[in-house]
Amino acid sequence: MRKRLIPLAITGSVVLAGVGVHSAFATPSADAVISEVYGGGGNSGATFTNDFIELANAGAGTLDLSDYTVQYLSGNPGPTTKWQATRLTGSLAGNGRYLIQEAAGTGGTTTLPTPDATGNINMSGTTGTVALVKGTDLLTCVTAEDCAADSRVKDLVGFGTAVVHEGSGAAAGASNTESVARKTLVDTDDNAADFAAGAPTPENSGGAGGGTGDDGSSPSPSPTATPPADAISAKIHDIQGTTRRSPLATKDVKDVTGIVTGVRTTSTSSTSKGFWMQDPKADKDPRTSEGIFVYTSSNPTVKVGDSVSVAGVVSEYYPGGYDSGIQSITEIIKPIVTVLSSGNALPAPVVLTKKNIPTAWSPAGGSDGSIDNLELEPTKYALDFYESLEGMNVQISDAGVVGATDAYKELWVSVDPKHNKTKRGGTYYPSYDDPNSTRLQVQAMNTSDAFPMANVGDTLKGVTEGPLDYSQYAGTYILEARTLGTYVDNGLKPQVAAAPKSNEVAIATYNVENLAPTDAQSKFDRLAKGLVTNLRAPGIVALEEIQDNNGAVDDGTVDADKTLNKLTAAIAAAGGPQYSWRQISPQNDKDGGQPGGNIRTAFLFDPTQVSFVDWPGGDATTAVDVTGKNNKTSLTVSPGRITPNDEAWNSSRKPMVGQFLTRNNKTIFVIANHFNSKGGDQNIAGRIQEPVRSSEVQRMKQAMLENAFVKKLEAADSKALIVSLGDFNDYQFSPALNTLTGNGTVLTDMINTLPKEERYSYVFQGNSQVLDHILVNPTMLGKVSYEVVHINSEFADQTSDHDPQVLRLKP
Incomplete structure (x- = not known):
């Protein structure tokens, strides 16, 4: 699956509802249903070279599929998991079948029957969810309940261990050699009861089965098709118009001429098969584009340089869904394409x-x-x-x-x-x-x-x-x-932090991106190298996105000792210190992030440099408080969570504060943070301007609570050493950071002490920006030096999508 965001401006863990069992999905379909799903195509032991989805019509009437998609979701969707779609064309005859060919593997010997539609979705052979959807917008649901509530879903099949399914359970038995197929075409909205595993039996609309088909590259529709009599003769600039939406949207057009400037024959979850064409005879209006995309669904038969005449239907396609705030793409769909000549010069760019x-x-x-x-x-x-x-x-x-x-x-x-x-x-x-x-x-x-x-x-x-x-x-x-x-290649190299002096303690933050014991050892080794070599083994490290002992498996496991022990062992093997660690296990599925992953913050510390002051009683729901005065100021529990039961932390990580003691007996209070993500915020290049940053509301509440806690520490000891650090999922100029820091009066955001051209820890859509921060209270100023260590965000080969930061403190 593509690791992307709903078009947003950030990262972090998206808030997702828990997944439950839904007794009935939606109204059972009386006509079109998903009849067979096979994700083992091209895998080891497979006969067929491609994955496929087969539809069937239990009714007698013909269903027009031109506004339908089949969509796929992984069996255990995570915070950035997106549905993938294949757009359909043509129709599903009464009592007929319809075959959609999906991605190929490297194995298998038999091609599918000639498909009625082709896509490039690489489905799992053992677990996943397939939906037949009215419309071309991607689904956004990732739970059974939310998908049941989406009226666009005509039918849905979860197989294997898929958390999104209809009824009592997912269809069982899918493998590299077995598909899941309906026992009958009577839809009861219970996948476990309606489907059974067996040898794949793909069938297309012509009744062909077995594997004598081709690659699905034949032209669609037939070149003998003719446009409706009332189709409008139009130029491309007439279709594009002077606004974002075409004045001819939904209209049949004909005689649309241009030169083919690009051909796309491979579709992905974010692209479609088709071609671009441009009219070389431009009008005089700079607002009207002379180019347009022609969606063919199957492999286009035109070539770059062909002069073509196209008839079809004008469509405004919102690829991420209208409600996401994404802009539309003006397209011609259901095309009838006539090649007039070939080898033409392309319009000047x-x-x-x-x-x-x-x-x-x-x-x-x-x-x-x-x-x-x-x-x-x-x-x-x-x-x-x-x-x-x-x-x-x-x-x-x-x-x-x-x-x-x-x-x-x-x-x-x-x-x-x-x-x-x-x-x-x-x-x-x-x-x-x-x-x-x-x-x-x-x-x-x-x-x-x-x-x-x-x-x-x-x-x-x-x-x-x-x-x-x-x-x-x-x-x-x-x-x-x-x-x-x-x-x-201009030779960009990962940075190495300055070495701390003998009388300094280095304190770092590092988002390790959903680290779980199930990750490859190579990820642990690379993280270890970064901590030891590039960060020079800080005395204290706040980690974000530590997952529980079985990662994304949602079985109630919340402990993370295997994750942290595997990481500290890798650090020691890389020549670093034998770190100790502290963390607080969250309540199951209460802290957001990837369902089942139970991400949390954690402290690593080098016992030869600092000691951790343990005060018992800290757990997922117990709030930490401040006790004592002046140099006797202490936490009531250590580690402890700040106001963990406040609604501001719903489905989000709770800040964890720990009390450390340096070798010269100075106390440092360190707060590890991972504020709620920007999930749901609208994209800066979307159709809503100014984009709505809806997630900001929760981060503002979180910032106010932590600001109050820091003030409480300061009130108890005006000389307290306080460091708040981590992934705050927001910019240094954002309302949330200004609230947390009290506009710089309560805490200083160290990123603002750097030159502007060095203020970033994350790169998104080509913007180098700040999501990670180290904040210090006024007592710390004058005693610290600070840097962001760029080892990930600027590189194609990343260990994490965040860069770590390090603060060197002379206590």
Whole structure:
């Protein structure tokens, strides 16, 4: 599954409801149902080379599938797990079947019967959930209850150990050699009762089965099809119009001509098969794009340089779902494509530079907050400029990489790399008012295309060119690279922290990204190397995202001793100290994050440098308090949680405070934090402007509670040494951080003591930004030095998506 966000501006653990058993899903379907699911295609022992989903119609009437998708969710969805979709075309005849071919594996010997639709979803052979959905928007539910409440779900099948299923349980028995298939076409909304395991028996709409099919690349629809008599003759600029939404949306069009500028034959959970075309005869209105995407569902038969005439239906496709706030993509669907000639020169690209991209980001939304229906002003606003080029051939030159290549052949560049430039070649995010308008994602047009593993600071030398698209997951504009510039490695290296002096104690924070004992030993070894070599083995380390002893398995396990022992053993093996640790196990499924993972914060400490002051009684629900005065000030429990029962911490990690003693008998109070995530916030390049940051409300409440606790410590001992650190999931300029620090009067955010170009610990969508912080109270100032140690966020090869930070204190 793709590790992405609902188009948001961040990371962290999304708040998810608990998963329960739903006795009945929705109204059982009387016609179209999912009849068979097979995820073992191409796996060891498999006969068939591809995964597949088969639909059946229990009714006599024909069902038009042109507005349907089949969607897949992993069996144990996590905080960033997204549904993957395959769009359908054609129809499902009464009493008929319909076959959807999905991803291929490396094994198997038999091809599927000719599929009725093709996708590229790589399903598990043993566990997962498949839904037949009315509409093309991705589902967002990750629990059985929430999916049952979604009226778009026509049918749903959970198999194996899937937590999202209908009825008493998931369908059992799926494997590399067995599918799960309906016993009858009577739908009782109980997957465990309705399905049984057996040999895969795929059948297509023509009744073919067995494996004599092809690769599904035949043209769709048939080239002999004709448009409706009332179809409107239109040019591309007529379809695109002067706003984000087409004036011809839902209308049949014909005689739409242009030159093919890009062909996508590989679909993923965030892309669709089809091609881009552009009219070389532009109108004189800069607001109207001359390019458009034609969604074919199966492999397009056109080539770059073909002159084509297209008929079809104009669609405004919201790839992440309308309610997410994502912008739409104007497309032609159900196309009838006629090739007029081949080998034509492509329309000249629009060259994107700092001079023609406005610095102002977006107009304010209308009364509903949306910019959908506002007239575009491409010379005034960056989002309007990009929208006016939607689907058109664009070009960038000598672009600096500001976001490293991810696992899906995507990276981020800036065409104005000097704007808000970091010391290491990225682009820092200074405020909500300046999201860096010249950032742009570059993506391989097809997953088979060569693509560099680039780090921040590298360069795509020369020309990168292709159609301008809009990304489902990033929620922003994206250059689909038909031509990719020459990759230049500029040699970015991981940093090493300054060594603490003999009279200093180093205190660090590190988000280790859902660390569980089930992770590969290599992850533990790399984390250990980072802590020992790059951070120089700090005396105290606050860790975020430590999972329980069986990771994402949701069976009530909450202890994390195996996780922490495996990490400390790896640190010792890497030449580091034998760290001790302290943590508080949360209540099961009460702290958010990946369901079943029970993430929490934890302390590592080197007993040769500091000692931990243990005060018994700290547990998941007991609140820590302050006792004593002046140099006798102490915690009532250590480690202890700050106001853990307050609603501000619902489905979120609770701050854990520990009392440490240095070798010269100075007490340090350290608070380990992981505030609630930005899950649910709207994307900065979405249709809602200004985007709503709904998660901010909870972080503000959390900040107020911790601020009050810090003040209580200060009131007891004005000379107390207090460090609050961790992943606060918010920026240094955010209301939550300003509330926590009392606008700098109660705590000082050490990131603000660095030059602006060094203020980042995380890179998202090409913006180098701050989510992790180390805060100190006034007594600490003058006694500390501080740095962010960049070893992850700027690199294609990451151990975690966060950079650690370290504070060196002279007590």
